[in-house]
Amino acid sequence: MRSKRDTVNELSEIDKELDNGLISETNILRRLELKSKLLNINDMESKDYIQKAKVTWAIEGNENSKFFHGIINKKRSQLAIRCIFVDGTWCTEPGCVYKVITKVLANRLREVISDLVSNTQSAFISRRQILAGPFILDELIQRCKRRKQQSMFFKVDFAKAYDSIRWDYLLDVLESFGFGQGDPLAPYLFILVMESLHLSIRRLVDSGLYNGILLPGSETISHLFYADDVMFIGVTVGGRMTRLKAWDNVIAKLRTLPSGVLKTMEAIRSRFFNGMGQEDFKITWIAWNKVLASKKRGGLGFSSFFALNRAILLKWVWRFISQDGSLWNRVIRALYGPNLDSHTTQFSSNWCAIVKELHLLKDKEVDFRSHCKKRVGNGTDTSFCFNDPWFCDLSGDDEFRVKELRYFIDDKYLPSHIEPTRWVKLVSIKANIFVWRARRDCLPTRTNLGYRGVDLASLKCPICLDFDEDINHILFRCDVAQNVLRRVCCWWNLVPQGWTSFLEWQSWFLSLRSTSRNKDLLEGMFYVAWWFIWRFRNLCVFEDRPPRRSTLFDDIVSYSFN
Structure with missing residues (x-):
């Protein structure tokens, strides 16, 4: 039998020839033969080592010898966990x-x-x-x-x-x-x-x-x-119980929040949104319920605390309908019965308050139960009366979510604008909110300040000093605005249209033929331009030195790239 060293050397020479492109059927067959022989040699060596180890162990056993420590330490080394492969990287730190x-x-x-x-x-x-x-x-x-x-x-x-x-x-x-x-x-x-x-x-x-x-x-x-x-x-099981009068109610009750508490919480959010502190009093430019409305209904999608509170309460109704095996569900069914329609609302308890709110919302056309359904299928693969799963059709994947229920309640209670909110994710939040306010004419232009009884020296535009300042003038008709919008169009190889209002600009924008990605970039560019025009106007009003018009467009381009 050829020695192991000769087999390895010959196998190495054949591998070098294959690497150099000298491929032949003879070399391939010879290589397979050598690989098989090398495996047999390794197997025989392993058996020999095992047999020798058994003989040595039988003689020396677990004595404090070099052989014993070599065997034990080798096994411990093999079983030791030195690192773990996690998310594509090796973790070696013990912690x-x-x-x-x-x-x-x-x-x-x-x-x-x-x-x-x-x-x-x-x-x-x-x-x-x-x-x-x-x-x-x-x-x-x-x-x-x-x-x-x-x-x-x-x-x-x-x-x-x-x-x-x-x-x-x-x-x-x-x-x-x-x-x-x-x-x-x-x-x-x-x-x-x-x-x-x-x-x-x-x-x-x-x-x-x-x-x-x-x-x-x-x-x-x-x-x-x-x-x-x-x-x-x-x-009590016999005897007399000691009366403890100092016990307080430590259970947080899941009930509907009072309207006064909800109004106070919404007032705090409203003042923060309008930049007012606890002692500040400023003009509120838009009704708060219009801000809370979803974006598809013309709001900013904040959602109301009223909808959040009711949605969390109705989640218990969903659990009662869909999770009939839990201990909580069995307790409610034992106390009030298995049929939700027959549950009383006269008692002072969490569940009665939730059922009462369920009926009140139904009277306001928020019928949550009508959106809780069972998926029956074709009658073959599902059991009709026992194991059919419940689903909520308020979400696209039929899963119940508090978020979807909040929006559903808000859509019934909050007002709707004539057009949905256009939100460009490529620009900052402040630019999106600014354009949202500008579209609804909720900015402190001099005309709007005059309508609200603010005593001003003049209603003229602080930039051109020729016309009364309203939102369409400051963002479209003023010389600075026209120059900026013209240069934006030239930068995008578009023909300036001379818009005079958001309505005209939107009609032109919707008529453009381009990819959705390019249109999002272009719309975001206009948002940034309008925000900088308004910033330029504020500098003219509140700064002693007028800003430089020549750098306005460069600032817009620089901000857009950043």
Whole structure:
């Protein structure tokens, strides 16, 4: 048998010939033969090493010898994790490797954690809502008040959650690995430990030492877990309960915000948008509800707090319709029945307030339930009455989103402009908002200031001093504006049209034949030009020295490229 060295040398010579282009069938066949022989030699050497190692191990065993440390250290070196390949790069820092490993473990545990723990835990688990715990608690409190039922609600807050656990079996195993508060894996480890507490409480309930609140339909609520809080819920079992008068209502209620609160919040946003501080008083140039409207209805798309509050409340209606297996859903169905139309609105509870708001919105032509539908299909691949999925047709992909519902509510309550807002993403926000205000004649021109009773020495244009200053004059008819717009057209190889208003300019712009990308660039160029013309006008009004007209177009070009 040829030696390994001779085989490797001959194989190397053949590879050099192939690299130089000397390809022949003989060389290829010979190369395949040598590769096969080299594999056989390596295999035989490996078997020989294994056999020798077994003999040596049988003789020396695990003695403190050079052979033992060589075998053990080699194995440890092979199994050591020195770096991890993440997103195309190698991570070698111990802290980075630690974070990646814990994140992988957390992601794997996330997939099965919902099947391991009871439905009394609602935090850190996918498809469960952390607010379901306080929601259920509020409903139980209101039910006990209505029925004048003596009950006890005992709240326990675990400080620092995971770090507060003191079980030996968890401390000895996990803390030695460095898991602590804030670790990606910590919430799921905490949930598993809390499951032990859940089982202990269940044993107390089953033994009769502690009773939960019995709901219609044999549903019993004895305790709830959400985040690092535990709420024990029960009724008196003999003896006399100590009365605690100092308890405050610590449950954040999910109710409709009062109109006064909404107006105050909107006023704060409006003053900020108009550049006013707490003590400032300035002219409001446009109604705030027109600003809140969506862009397709002529606003800026801020959306109202009213729509946000109602959309978040209606999200609970969507959960009631589509998530009928959750603990929160079962509690609501046990208290009020399975049919949403039959739920009362007379009681003082979160759910009654939400149902009441649902009916009020329906009277305002915001019928949310009509947009919640079941996808039945052709009747073959889906079950007609049991497992058909719910979908919301307010979004394009049939997924429920608070954002889409906000816009739907705003479209019913907020006014609509005659034309949608034209927004160019290639230019700055301030330029877009300026043109939006200019199109609606909501800028402090001298004519507009005169309409609002501001005493001015003159209504003439501060640039040309020939005509009264209105928005069409300052941006289209003034000598400076005409010169700038003419040079913009020449820069783009377009024929100047001598526009006198936004309406004429828009008719011309829509008639252009070009790609959408080029039209966006051109429209953005006009936006920047108008913004600089208005800036030039302000310098003429408020500066002692008039600005230079010769550099105006150069500033526009420079800003456009930046």
